[in-house]
Amino acid sequence: MTQDVWVFIEQEEGTITDVSLELLSKGRSLGDELGGRVCALLLGHRIDHLAQTAIHQGADVVLLADHPELARYRTLPYARVATDLVRERQPAIFLLGATPTGRDLAPRIASAVRAGLTADCTELKIGSFTHRGETYEQLLYQIRPAFGGNVVATIVNPHMHPQMATVRPGVMRRGEPDTARRGAVERIAPQFAPGDLALQVLERQMWPPLCDLTGASIVVAGGAGVGSRENFQRLYELARVLGGEVGASRAAVDAGFVEPERQVGQTGVTVRPRLYIACGISGAVQHRAGMDQAGTIIAINSDPNAPIFDIAHYKIVGDLNQVIPQMIRSYRENAK
Numbered sequence: 090m091t092q093d094v095w096v097f098i099e100q101e102e103g104t105i106t107d108v109s110l111e112l113l114s115k116g117r118s119l120g121d122e123l124g125g126r127v128c129a130l131l132l133g134h135r136i137d138h139l140a141q142t143a144i145h146q147g148a149d150v151v152l153l154a155d156h157p158e159l160a161r162y163r164t165l166p167y168a169r170v171a172t173d174l175v176r177e178r179q180p181a182i183f184l185l186g187a188t189p190t191g192r193d194l195a196p197r198i199a200s201a202v203r204a205g206l207t208a209d210c211t212e213l214k215i216g217s218f219t220h221r222g223e224t225y226e227q228l229l230y231q232i233r234p235a236f237g238g239n240v241v242a243t244i245v246n247p248h249m250h251p252q253m254a255t256v257r258p259g260v261m262r263r264g265e266p267d268t269a270r271r272g273a274v275e276r277i278a279p280q281f282a283p284g285d286l287a288l289q290v291l292e293r294q295m296w297p298p299l300c301d302l303t304g305a306s307i308v309v310a311g312g313a314g315v316g317s318r319e320n321f322q323r324l325y326e327l328a329r330v331l332g333g334e335v336g337a338s339r340a341a342v343d344a345g346f347v348e349p350e351r352q353v354g355q356t357g358v359t360v361r362p363r364l365y366i367a368c369g370i371s372g373a374v375q376h377r378a379g380m381d382q383a384g385t386i387i388a389i390n391s392d393p394n395a396p397i398f399d400i401a402h403y404k405i406v407g408d409l410n411q412v413i414p415q416m417i418r419s420y421r422e423n424a425k
């Protein structure tokens with residue numbers, strides 16, 4: 090086994106997804122600690138131009154498989170190429186985004202090479218582990234909430250490598266690209282078995298995303314305390330005035346006040362805006378997991394003991410139906 094850290098580079102229509110760039114930054118720091126190389130696994134067709142992006146983001150080597158059959162993601166051809174390479178090159182660590190593609194591909198590879206896989210990690214570190222008198226050095230600590238978010242579990246895999254993990258978009262911090270970085274591009278000639286290509290994609294329909302919460306610099310989020318879909322209009326107005334996006338707690342989504350795509354938290358999206366305004370949100374640990382990295386947090390809650398106030402920088406105790414219109418009025422007056 091090598092000490093190499095691999096990152097699967099997910100690309101869509103010739104653009105690398107944000108989560109892959111975030112994982113390259115994380116992979117870089119893990120690779121430096123292990124003394125191994127960071128390898129970007131880039132599959133697709135006519136994607137040569139993406140190799141330099143991966144190198145600038147931290148890759149030492151790009152394993153580039155360019156083939157018409159890899160033009161669009163399909164489980165079997167992608168799993169074939171990745172699995173063959175993992176078997177041959179023996180990376181220590183393999184990271185993938187916890188996107189629909191990553192969640193499909195990662196277990197295929199893990200089961201084929203009999204590796205462990207931890208989904209939706211929120212932190213990755215290098216450390217040692219002692220079990221029955223034996224110490225294993227330089228393992229990947231795969232850290233994630235477990236048992237409904239009540240426990241933060243550290244999972245290690247001393248025996249079956251690579252140590253595989255998926256990470257949701259927005260969880261890892263993306264470093265600045267370094268355009269002076271140099272790396273190697275190694276071309277891979279994919280070999281498919283006939284059955285790998287049995288499935289053909291005849292048509293593809295793409296819907297534009299409802300919102301871009303992970304990229305938003307201001308998020309106005311509402312919880313069960315907002316009370317109704319109609320009351321949520323106040324949050325949309327505040328978000329519009331401030332130039333932000335509307336997010337929500339799971340309770341607000343479950344109540345049908347907003348679409349599931351707007352859910353922030355452990356089972357929603359992770360956001361890192363400059364400003365997060367939590368309206369009628371109690372501050373459960375599962376919600377905080379998705380927003381506690383925000384630069385400034387303003388909480389509006391009628392309960393002065395709401396746990397959200399423990400992490401808020403500015404605390405407004407009151408009825409959000411009165412506070413939000415006042416905020417909008419005051420912003421409009423002062424912004425003139």
Ligand code: FAD
Binds near residue numbers: 341352368372395
């Ligand atoms: P509540 O806890 O009901 O809080 C409503 C708040 O509104 C209260 O604090 C109340 O004082 C306040 N309020 C009421 N009326 C007003 C008013 N007029 N003005 C001002 N304040 C008012 N939750 C998430 O959000 N995201 C997740 O990703 C997520 N994942 C989960 C995963 C698991 C495995 C589990 C078990 C739970 C998860 N949850 C998640 C649910 C989480 O535990 C909480 O139940 C949820 O976050 C509560 O949402 P809330 O704060 O909107 O509702």
